[in-house]
């Protein structure tokens with residue numbers, strides 16, 4: 001097989017880095033002209049999926065979205081920039097980090113308005129889980145995110161087990 005087409009070949013984080021830009025239009029906003037939280041969640045999901053697709057080279061489904069804060073309101077006319085990359089791969093799942101920025105193109109200023117961690121699972125066309133290639137963190141920041149992602153996975157797993165035993 002051609003090496004570049006081997007989906008399980010380890011790949012650096014930088015190859016998954018993605019950016020998605022959205023203008024906030026009236027249909028995205030509440031009656032006060034502020035971006036709807038649900039719309040931003042949808043964009044975060046899409047931006048996260050971009051990085052997950054790029055890394056896994058497969059279909060992916062969203063398994064979970066961690067805690068999400070909206071720090072400051074975003075308004076109609078704002079340019080929203082969503083940046084994503086794969087933090088860490090486990091077996092069939094991967095954690096993706098998404099940061100959300102508002103770019104004020106008139107004042108040449110950018111402020112961060114939100115961030116989220118999402119877990120995507122790679123699947124084939126029939127929905128069966130697929131192994132994902134390891135990701136290689138290169139920069140200090142990527143290495144820190146890689147380590148932190150391991151701790152977050154332990155917390156997620158413990159919380160999932162707690163919810164499952166409560167549901168029984």
Ligand SMILES: CC(C)(COP(=O)(O)OP(=O)(O)OC[C@H]1O[C@@H](n2cnc3c(N)ncnc32)[C@H](O)[C@@H]1OP(=O)(O)O)[C@@H](O)C(=O)NCCC(=O)NCCS
Pocket residue numbers: 060061062063064089090091092093094119121129156160
């Ligand atoms: C997410 C989903 C694939 C998990 O399948 P499952 O058979 O319950 O999960 P498994 O226990 O076999 O785990 C598979 C992987 O998913 C991870 N996972 C499962 N549930 C998870 C959750 N709630 N949060 C984070 N990771 C999760 C597991 O840790 C495992 O990862 P690993 O292989 O890297 O160790 C399945 O529940 C599903 O298809 N859900 C619907 C997804 C969907 O429709 N999303 C919205 C539209 S894209």
